[in-house]
Amino acid sequence: MAEKNPFSVNRQFDVRKHGLALLITFIIFSIGILIGTALSEERLGFTRDAIELQQIEYESLQMQLLYLTGQEEKNCNALLGSLERNIYDLENSRIKLENYMAGSEEGDFNLIKRDYMLTEIRYWLLAREAQNVCPSDIANILFFYEVDESCLDCSAQGHILTYLKDIFGDKLLIFSLDVNFDEPMIQILKENYGITEFPSLVVEKKVFPGLTKKEALINELCFSYGSAAFPVCST
Amino acid sequence: MIDLAIWVMYFISTYFAVFWLLVILENKIKDETPGKLPKSLPLVTIALPIWNEEKSLVATLKSVLALDYPRKKLHIILVDDHSTDSTPNVIKEFLRTHAAALKNISIQSLRHTVNKGKGSALNTALKHAKGELFICLDADSFVKPNTLKIMIPYFSHKNVASVLPLMKLRTVKRFVLHLQYVEYLVNFFLKKVMSMLDCIHVTPGPFAAYRTSILRKVGGFATDNLTEDLEMALRLQKHNYKIIQLMNARVTTLAPTTMKAWFQQRNRWYKGTLMNLYLYKKMFFAKKYGEFGLFQLPMVLGAATVSIFFALFVIWQHMLRPFLLHVYDMSFISFNMRLVSEQWVSRLHFLDANYMILFFSLVLFGFGLGWIIYAFKYTEERVTASGVTSSALFMVIYPFFLSMVWWSVVLDLARGKKQRW
Numbered sequence: 228m229a230e231k232n233p234f235s236v237n238r239q240f241d242v243r244k245h246g247l248a249l250l251i252t253f254i255i256f257s258i259g260i261l262i263g264t265a266l267s268e269e270r271l272g273f274t275r276d277a278i279e280l281q282q283i284e285y286e287s288l289q290m291q292l293l294y295l296t297g298q299e300e301k302n303c304n305a306l307l308g309s310l311e312r313n314i315y316d317l318e319n320s321r322i323k324l325e326n327y328m329a330g331s332e333e334g335d336f337n338l339i340k341r342d343y344m345l346t347e348i349r350y351w352l353l354a355r356e357a358q359n360v361c362p363s364d365i366a367n368i369l370f371f372y373e374v375d376e377s378c379l380d381c382s383a384q385g386h387i388l389t390y391l392k393d394i395f396g397d398k399l400l401i402f403s404l405d406v407n408f409d410e411p412m413i414q415i416l417k418e419n420y421g422i423t424e425f426p427s428l429v430v431e432k433k434v435f436p437g438l439t440k441k442e443a444l445i446n447e448l449c450f451s452y453g454s455a456a457f458p459v460c461s462t
Numbered sequence: 463m464i465d466l467a468i469w470v471m472y473f474i475s476t477y478f479a480v481f482w483l484l485v486i487l488e489n490k491i492k493d494e495t496p497g498k499l500p501k502s503l504p505l506v507t508i509a510l511p512i513w514n515e516e517k518s519l520v521a522t523l524k525s526v527l528a529l530d531y532p533r534k535k536l537h538i539i540l541v542d543d544h545s546t547d548s549t550p551n552v553i554k555e556f557l558r559t560h561a562a563a564l565k566n567i568s569i570q571s572l573r574h575t576v577n578k579g580k581g582s583a584l585n586t587a588l589k590h591a592k593g594e595l596f597i598c599l600d601a602d603s604f605v606k607p608n609t610l611k612i613m614i615p616y617f618s619h620k621n622v623a624s625v626l627p628l629m630k631l632r633t634v635k636r637f638v639l640h641l642q643y644v645e646y647l648v649n650f651f652l653k654k655v656m657s658m659l660d661c662i663h664v665t666p667g668p669f670a671a672y673r674t675s676i677l678r679k680v681g682g683f684a685t686d687n688l689t690e691d692l693e694m695a696l697r698l699q700k701h702n703y704k705i706i707q708l709m710n711a712r713v714t715t716l717a718p719t720t721m722k723a724w725f726q727q728r729n730r731w732y733k734g735t736l737m738n739l740y741l742y743k744k745m746f747f748a749k750k751y752g753e754f755g756l757f758q759l760p761m762v763l764g765a766a767t768v769s770i771f772f773a774l775f776v777i778w779q780h781m782l783r784p785f786l787l788h789v790y791d792m793s794f795i796s797f798n799m800r801l802v803s804e805q806w807v808s809r810l811h812f813l814d815a816n817y818m819i820l821f822f823s824l825v826l827f828g829f830g831l832g833w834i835i836y837a838f839k840y841t842e843e844r845v846t847a848s849g850v851t852s853s854a855l856f857m858v859i860y861p862f863f864l865s866m867v868w869w870s871v872v873l874d875l876a877r878g879k880k881q882r883w
Contacts, residue, residue, distance in 0.1 A: 238660070240752045260818070323814070326814070390801060
């Protein structure tokens with residue numbers, strides 16, 4: 228290249244340098260996207276493993292219940308304990324799944340989410356059945372939510388339920404269903420309980436449409452437990 | 463849709479950063495070898511447009527008198543653009559008390575009968591200028607004694623229209639100044655790089671030296687412009703004149719010391735930038751202006767756009783909104799932080815972090831830090847504890863402040879606020 232006069236005005240457009248800059252930018256982006264894809268794969272695997280484990284746990288519980296149904300002397304404690312623990316784990320995994328879905332391509336997760344939704348319903352049915360075989364004071368809450376941004380209160384309701392779970396511990400079972408999810412069973416439940424607005428709760432058999440505050444829920448639950456069961460109920 | 467826009471902006475920003483980095487890596491960042499200092503030094507006109515500068519004017523004038531330059535070759539023009547404070551008395555007093563020091567120096571003191579603006583004040587000076595070179599000096603800036611002699615040799619080539627010194631802050635004692643300290647270093651370092659590509663789009667006021675004949679040829683300063691220094695640079699570029707940014711010629715300046723003053727100054731600068739870019743829109747993507755038209759001008763506009771939308775999208779979508787939603791959620795459980803943090807910790811899993819976002823943030827952070835390190839190195843600024851503080855402020859807080867200024871500009875323009883320009 229000829230020596231440039233440093234005082235003349237250079238009106239060249241350096242195609243080579245711009246090309247290189249573009250290439251490097253693309254490489255940076257490719258690395259980022261690769262990381263994103265790998266992360267997505269890992270998360271898929273993780274949530275899939277978690278739900279597979281839950282399904283095996285479910286089968287085990289179902290078997291326990293079947294066995295107990297025919298027994299004269301029933302020892303229900305083991306069954307109720309692991310039922311509660313599994314439902315709690317399932318809820319935690321579901322929350323993780325929702326978070327992952329918020330941050331990536333939803334398509335890949337849809338099949339897994341369907342598994343989660345079905346498992347939630349399965350456990351709910353199992354819990355109802357268990358109530359017949361092993362009567363207890365455990366309460367069930369069915370939580371209908373939307374992932375859509377327009378449902379501001381869905382997340383607030385989720386927080387309230389977490390708060391209640393913290394108070395009532397293993398005496399409370401929470402089952403969450405995404406109403407917008409394309410699963411016929413969810414639609415059947417929705418119609419059955421006449422759910423039209425979201426969030427909505429079904430506590431035992433009573434429907435609470437819209438955002439239900441923690442005070443109202445504590446009242447309702449205390450009523451079903453009997454007033455002396457928890458410190459929060461006597462105040 | 464919003465996410466797509468953020469990614470596009472990220473891509474563009476990364477591209478700019480990579481390109482400038484390539485320029486730095488390929489070229490040695492140093493001042494061009496100047497021509498020789500001519501045996502007979504040229505007569506230099508130093509023009510001081512003054513408007514209500516009673517506080518700093520004397521120090522500025524003293525720095526001019528301390529210049530290492532033959533007295534007979536200096537021509538100083540003070541243009542008081544109808545100050546309303548005690549500036550006229552300060553000037554009179556200075557001329558009286560420094561009569562001995564001013565001996566042999568040709569000095570003219572002029573006063574506008576009405577306030578006309580900085581561009582007009584400069585033109586008044588230009589009309590009376592006798593010097594071969596015409597130097598603007600804002601009355602809030604101070605020149606180092608050797609500056610002029612360093613700058614003169616660069617005018618040996620006829621095509622050179624303007625030579626610019628490196629500008630630093632005079633003091634860094636307040637938060638607002640901390641915010642600007644690194645900004646000045648980074649911006650002037652960037653301007654040096656731009657200078658090497660003939661892409662300078664602003665010739666800022668403090669001690670910008672021009673060739674008088676070229677100034678007159680292109681018609682003097684714009685009088686109805688918010689940022690006449692930016693307009694002048696664009697005009698010189700349009701006529702394919704050379705503008706050189708130096709690193710070893712130095713001036714210091716007083717930056718705004720209150721948030722409000724800073725905000726007003728930036729509002730004017732950026733509004734001026736937008737308006738002048740509009741004035742010179744024909745240079746955009748004009749192939750005959752090479753890098754300046756195809757890259758630099760679109761980049762300036764692109765940076766403004768990124769800054770404007772950065773505020774709207776990123777701050778709202780990823781910071782304010784999630785925060786407000788969280789507060790909303792928490793309000794229903796009596797702000798039970800213990801519960802929420804326990805839940806969070808018990809659910810914590812290494813897959814929860816979004817490593818892709820982390821990677822892109824690190825890349826952006828790396829570029830930012832790289833710029834700052836380069837800027838410190840080439841402006842020969844010592845790295846002190848306060849410099850590190852400023853750098854951190856610059857990287858974390860500054861972008862938000864900048865977007866706020868840009869938003870104020872957009873809002874002003876949208877509601878058609880009257881602006882002198």
